[in-house]
Amino acid sequence: MINLPVLTLDNAPSGSINLLQQTNKNFGFIPNLIGVMATSPSLTEAYLTIAGIFTKSTLTPTEQQIVLLTVSHYHECCYCMAAHTAIADMQQVDSSVVKSIRDNQPIKDSKLEVLRVFTKLLIEKRGWVNEQDTQAFLDAGYNETHMLDILVGVAQKTLSNFTNHIAKTPLDEAFAELAWSPEV
Secondary structure, eight states: OOOOOOOOTTTSOHHHHHHHHHHHHHHSSOOHHHHHHTTSHHHHHHHHHHHHHHHTSSSOHHHHHHHHHHHHHHTTOHHHHHHHHHHHHHTTOOHHHHHHHHTTOOOSSHHHHHHHHHHHHHHHTTTOOOHHHHHHHHHTTOOHHHHHHHHHHHHHHHHHHHHHHHHTOOOOGGGGGGOOOOOO
């Protein structure tokens, strides 16, 4: 069985040290996910870079969290569901939106629900969304740029979700009260 340790500033490879320091500065701690990723400086840099790019997308912070939570829910990533529930709260995302995604229920706001559904379809269909799905997304008030920006969030969460699956990343104490598990 593989055992990927949660690395710290004291034992991470030199290529990850600056990334861990920056993460610590940004968050006030080094989340276990980043500590696990630090084994590969390339993965750590890729994840943090993509995450930074996604925050600059045309999607609002609420829409970004919908994408990230939807991907994490689809991939059944317990770590990211808890972490992004906390982040969504910090970004003042309506708690009913987060609860809907966590519970795999429709979001009451119809435009945000279209975003959730379209994101899920992009993953399920591996990008092969049909014209009807695409038109429903566009009719809800989104555009082609939004559609492509979703892919940045999908890439970001795929990196972290799969890392967490491989490593069985332990949930940080900061996210413990927000623990989540997939429906059985």
